[in-house]
Amino acid sequence: MRDGFLLDPEVVHLNHGSFGACPVAVFEEYQALQRELEAGPTDFFTRKVARWFWGGAEQPGRLAEARGRLAAFVGARAEDLVFVPNATSGLNAVIRSLTLAPGDEILTTGHEYGAITRTWEFVGANLVMCKPDELAARIGPRTQAVFVSHITSPTALLFPVEEICSAAREAGALSIMDGAHAPGQIPLDLGALGADIYAGNCHKWLCAPKGAGFLWARPEHQGWIEPLVVSWGYREGADFAERHGWSGTRDPAAYLTVPKAIEVHATFDLERARALADEAERRLGELGYPRVEGVPAPFMRAVELPPGNPDELWARLYEEFRIEAPVYDWAGRRLLRVSIGPYNDASDVDGLVSALRELL
Numbered sequence: 100m101r102d103g104f105l106l107d108p109e110v111v112h113l114n115h116g117s118f119g120a121c122p123v124a125v126f127e128e129y130q131a132l133q134r135e136l137e138a139g140p141t142d143f144f145t146r147k148v149a150r151w152f153w154g155g156a157e158q159p160g161r162l163a164e165a166r167g168r169l170a171a172f173v174g175a176r177a178e179d180l181v182f183v184p185n186a187t188s189g190l191n192a193v194i195r196s197l198t199l200a201p202g203d204e205i206l207t208t209g210h211e212y213g214a215i216t217r218t219w220e221f222v223g224a225n226l227v228m229c230k231p232d233e234l235a236a237r238i239g240p241r242t243q244a245v246f247v248s249h250i251t252s253p254t255a256l257l258f259p260v261e262e263i264c265s266a267a268r269e270a271g272a273l274s275i276m277d278g279a280h281a282p283g284q285i286p287l288d289l290g291a292l293g294a295d296i297y298a299g300n301c302h303k304w305l306c307a308p309k310g311a312g313f314l315w316a317r318p319e320h321q322g323w324i325e326p327l328v329v330s331w332g333y334r335e336g337a338d339f340a341e342r343h344g345w346s347g348t349r350d351p352a353a354y355l356t357v358p359k360a361i362e363v364h365a366t367f368d369l370e371r372a373r374a375l376a377d378e379a380e381r382r383l384g385e386l387g388y389p390r391v392e393g394v395p396a397p398f399m400r401a402v403e404l405p406p407g408n409p410d411e412l413w414a415r416l417y418e419e420f421r422i423e424a425p426v427y428d429w430a431g432r433r434l435l436r437v438s439i440g441p442y443n444d445a446s447d448v449d450g451l452v453s454a455l456r457e458l459l
């Protein structure tokens with residue numbers, strides 16, 4: 100399987116979770132689209148991607164087709180989903196469009212991705228942190244929104260977002276879900292999940308080229324979520340897709356490659372990846388490094404190492420052993436996160452275990 104990816108064979112890549120990795124077949128489609136664009140930029144942008152002429156209503160083209168395929172994959176209606184470059188952009192659009200009154204609270208956990216916490220801080224949100232299992236009970240009259248990751252980045256846990264969204268709905272609070280790690284790692288049915296707003300990435304576990312994410316919103320929220328960039332789609336009568344669709348000239352090839360990524364993803368042996376993640380967790384546990392408590396993500400595990408300098412260990416793993424696995428401080432604990440991509444095998448886990456034996 101490793102041959103089907105472009106990864107450097109000299110490096111043990113146990114960090115799929117951060118930036119994904121693109122299979123050769125997907126990357127070839129991506130580059131073919133880029134070449135097609137360069138062979139006829141005007142034709143590509145004004146007739147193929149979508150049919151549009153400056154300022155007029157847009158007619159669907161290949162972008163809408165790709166959007167439809169992604170929507171079907173995540174259990175959504177195509178009209179409720181738009182492509183965005185990444186989960187950060189999608190969540191920025193939402194967070195920066197919210198009107199927050201003094202006293203409003205955003206209920207969240209300490210397991211969230213730091214960049215998005217910064218976005219909340221940027222808009223001056225009053226973030227109230229609580230433990231994941233206390234979320235539902237902590238929703239109160241001041242809670243304007245509940246914000247959590249479906250699969251958490253630092254702790255690699257799967258959160259019960261259906262329950263959280265339903266508790267938010269009952270209390271009249273918005274539910275905004277960060278699904279950066281979900282598409283391709285767990286099956287998604289956004290229509291049934293119960294969230295108000297959901298942002299996801301295709302370039303992580305779906306293995307699309309970098310720069311392919313999506314924003315999904317229930318119809319009643321589509322009107323107030325402003326695009327991060329205002330452009331031609333911002334016209335009277337434009338729907339969610341059109342308003343967020345064109346943000347100036349940029350390469351749409353990553354979006355258009357998503358259907359191919361979905362097709363190739365269907366060939367991955369996901370059971371094998373899950374078993375290898377279980378095995379990595381077991382072997383690290385034997386070394387005395389327990390997994391962070393909670394329900395683990397299928398292909399990603401975070402384990403606690405003895406106290407020490409995380410940056411130094413992370414650097415030594417790479418410099419001395421050519422192993423990519425992030426080590427970082429989380430809530431005063433030194434954690435190591437192992438991600439299992441479709442290309443990893445038992446020898447990668449062996450390598451990590453023996454490197455840690457030497458280094459710790």
Ligand SMILES: Cc1ncc(COP(=O)(O)O)c(C=O)c1O
Nearest residue numbers: 185186187212248252277279300
């Ligand atoms: C939980 C979570 N949210 C958001 C992001 C941001 O993803 P991106 O950089 O693709 O926007 C990440 C990236 O790792 C993440 O783990």
